[in-house]
Amino acid sequence: MFAKVYSCCLQGIEAIPxxxxxxxSNGLPAFSIVGLPDSAVREALERVRAAVKNCGYQFPMSRVTVNMAPADVRKEGTGFDLAIAAGLLIASGQLPPIEGKTMIVGELSLDGLVRPVPGILSVADDAGRLGFEQLILPAANLHxxxxxxxxxxxxxxxxxxxPGTSAPLEPTSHQAAQLRFSRSQASPVDYADIRGQKRAKRAMAIAAAGMHNSLLIGPPGTGKTMLATRLPGILPPFDTLESLETTKIYSVANLLHQRGNRLSDRPFRSPHHTISAAGMIGGGSPPKPGEVSLAHGGILFLDELPEFPRTVLELLRQPLEDNQVTISRARATYTYPSRFLLVAAMNPCPCGYAGTESKTRTCRCTVNRLEQYRGKLSGPLxxxxxxxxxxxxxxxxxxxxAAAPLSNADLLAWIETAHQTQRARGQNPAEQWNSRLQGRNFAAACALPHEAEELLQAAYESLGLSMRAHSRIIRIARTIADMEGSESIQFDHFAEALQYRCLDRDLLPT
Ligand SMILES: Nc1ncnc2c1ncn2[C@@H]1O[C@H](COP(=O)(O)OP(=O)(O)OP(=O)(O)O)[C@@H](O)[C@H]1O
Ligand SMILES: [Mg+2]
Structure with a gap:
């Protein structure tokens, strides 16, 4: 007697059927599993045996073999329990075969209760695309x-x-919702809370307009943390595709119960500086997404940047460039998207006052301490x-x-045209924002006027810029031009963009 059913395992945020x-078959009673299962899948046999008996079914007194194919994919987690139990009961004739191509996912308790599993959104989305007609899933994961x-x-x-026995539940018929996201109006904080700091607020507006990474540097208590934490209030609203991708990551990380069934606002992650490498980048067994992926589509805020271990900061280099993190294990590779806006804040030195001395306050840091502090931040980062x-x-x-401080509404007035212009250029979310313009799109959108070219060349020499910094300055100029509603980049836009790369050298870590 034989039965075949479908289940799936997760690799990153992808569901593999x-x-x-x-x-x-006849033989001494035995229950074995083959096909590269991990220990949690092997333990499924004990859970299935108990659940089948405790639900009033007969456990066959024969030789039962479970095979999982393809055999070269590592099977992890507890989501196979329900499929194994269903296959066993169908093969032994206690349940009728399932009609239509059906995927089955769920963990079983010893008394037959179906427990929720992580990553159901990826399973549902990918199963639909792979031609499955039905998904049998834990009721607790339905939302x-x-x-x-x-x-x-x-x-x-x-x-x-x-389904098909004592109390069948009708399949829930539903359609992929047409989602409309708008900026949440209920934010309890506003840029109007911050007095002065017009230049820094302008820089935050540019960061939000084109999703540019930013570093805030200044003495203690000047409003750096305030500036960063108010940024979610002026980011562009999510679109459906971006929200689906980020929600999948939260579903895989088992964090969705905190957020309903979808993320309607861009995430804002602010990990403490004691975070480990695995916490930041992802890892563990089975692997889970890290902070860089939980910030996908939103903001990763690193307050007190030099307090983070250098090894953890260096790990950010790959996701900042590739917009994804790949974790390789002996038998599998997991890829998590990690396209985020990095905002960091720091003091210029350990005592906090370097480069900003006044009559009453001077920097007390020794050269050694200063070098140690600034050495935490590498040039490539x-x-x-x-x-x-x-x-x-x-x-x-x-x-x-006496003038009212710049508020969210003032900054949004600058930014909203830029958001619309970038969306209208029709690039996909991976390349939608100016900070991510690449190749042909970059060349088409980022032509500089002649005088700006000359200034850039001079700055390249005098500031010792890299080619990466070279193109990033042009991208910022594109964002400023979009904020002004200008089709082409003008010299003024470029000159403003360049200012954000030539901050007083005393303040910049070397
Ligand atoms: N520009 C400002 N306008 C109004 N209040 C401010 C301003 N700057 C700082 N504050 C007040 O100071 C407090 C600390 O601000 P914040 O945490 O943003 O400082 P910080 O620059 O991050 O300091 P640190 O370098 O010590 O982390 C705020 O809670 C706020 O009450
Ligand atoms: Mg702070």
Whole structure:
């Protein structure tokens, strides 16, 4: 007696379909599994044996072999329990065969309860695209899949409710929802809370307009953390595709229960500087996405940048360039998207006052301490940060300034045209924002006027710029031009962009 059902395993945020074959043949009673299972999958046999018996079914007193194909894909996690139990009960004639191409995912408890598993959104989305008609899934995961996939969904909370037996549940018919995202109006914080700092706010507006990485440098208590934490309020709203991708990452990381069934706002991740390499980049067994992936489509804010271990900071170099993280294990490779806007904040030195001395306060750092502090930040990491922004101590008249401070609404007035222009250029989300323009799109959008070319050449020499910095300055100029509604980059746009690369050398780590 033989039965074949389908389940799947996750590699990164991709669901790989797995055929689960169950064969019952004469011989001494045995229950074995083959096909590169990990220990959690091998333990499934014990859970399935107990669940089948406790739900009133007969466990066959014969030789039962479970094979999972393709054999070269490593099978991890507990999501195969339900498929193995279904295959066993169909092969032994206790359940009727399933009609239509069906994927089955779920963990079983010993009494037959179907427990939720991570990554259901990826499963539902990929199964639909791979030609499956139906997904049998844990009832507790239903909210994740609903509205995103065109599959018929069959939620199951107990093995006894198996479709076609005592209490079949009708498949939930639904269509992929047409989602509309808008900027959340309910943000409790606003840029109007910050007095002065007009230049820094302008830089934040440019960062949000073209998704440019930024570094805020200044003495203690000048508003760096305030500037960064208010950034989500002026980012462009999510579109459906971006939200689907980010929501998949949260589904795989098992964090979706905190956010409903979709992420409607771009994520803002602010990990503490004691974070480990695996926490930042992803890892573990089975691998889980790290902070760089949880920030996908949104912001990764690293406050007190030099306090992070240098090894952790260096790991950011690959995702900042490739927009994805690949974790390689002996038997499998996992890729997680990680396209984020990096915002970092730091003091110019350990005591906080280097380069900003006044009559009453001077920098007390020794040369050694200063070098140690600045040495935490490598040249390649700083090269990937487009906007270097000084956040100085306010002058007394700036504090008293009668004019209302720039608010979210003021900044959005600058930015919204830029968002629309970039979206209208019709690039996909991976390349939609100016900071990510590449190849032909970059060449088409980023022609410089003659005087700007000359200035750039001079700056390239005098500031010792890299070719990466060279093109990043042009991208910022493109964003400023978009903010002004200008079709081509003008000299003024370029000159403003260049300022964000030639911050006072005393402040910049070398
Ligand atoms: N420009 C400002 N306008 C209004 N309040 C401010 C401003 N700058 C700082 N503050 C006040 O100071 C507090 C600290 O600000 P914030 O945490 O942003 O400083 P910081 O620059 O990040 O300092 P540190 O370098 O010590 O981290 C805020 O909670 C706020 O009350
Ligand atoms: Mg701070």
């Amino acid at each position: 797995i055929e689960v074959e169950v064969d019952i 994740e899949a609903i509205g995103w996939s065109k599959l018929s969904l069959q939620p199951l909370s107990h093995l006894k409710q198996w 700083l090269d990937r940060i487009d906007l270097h922004v000084e956040v100085p101590r306010l002058k007394p008249d700036e504090i008293k300034d």
